[in-house]
Amino acid sequence: MICPFCKDKDTSVIDSRATEDGTAIRRRRVSACCNQRFTTFERVQFREITIIKKNGRKSPFDRDKLTRSVMISLRKRPVDVDTIEKFVSKIYRNLEDLGQNEVLSTTIGKFVMDGLKEIDPVAYIRFASVYTNFKEVKDFEEFVDKLDVPKKK
Incomplete structure (x- = not known):
């Protein structure tokens, strides 16, 4: 593994453990050259998934x-990095569970929208504004009015 700091190829694993959801191995590494530490993740990849964009x-x-x-x-929202990592792993x-090599980008967008709605309503609206192309x-x-979120008076 190449060190992201000094670009040297001589790095060592100092700790390995499974992630909380068990879908990856988290490895702490150290560079022999600059002595900086960094983390890498190793995941199983069953198939190459190709995304078909709207165009x-x-x-x-x-x-x-x-x-x-x-x-x-989720920028500046009270959601920790582990929650985000689990969310992306779930998506x-x-x-993978779809069993298809090609997936529509709208399918991924729906997975993200559904998950963000549960994680953080503000992030959900932020993502929706780009995903649905608010003008x-x-x-x-109109989008907020359709939400099932109590409004403050």
């Missing part, structure tokens, strides 16, 4: 891209 283009599924998208929605398992303030109003 018909195809691209390989990118777990990191999904994680970044979810993190943007990935759902995709005007009234789009937000």
Whole structure:
């Protein structure tokens, strides 16, 4: 494994353990060159999943891209990193459970929307604003009015 700090190839594993949900191995590593520590994750990949975008283009599924998208929605929200990691793992398992090599991007969007609705309503609205392409303030109003969230007076 290459050290992300000094780019040296000589790194050692100092600790390994399964993640809480058991879907990955978390490894703590140290660089022999700069002595910096970093964490890597090892996951099982059953098949290559290809995402079919709304415009018909195809691209390989990118777990990191999904994680970044979810993190943007949850920015400055009271949700810990472990919850986010479990959420992304659950979405990935759902995709694997479909048993398909090609998945519509709208399917992933639905999985994310359903999960964020349970995790954090503000993140849910943030994600929805991009995912459903809100154009005007009234789009937000209509979306929020459909939510089953009590409004403050």
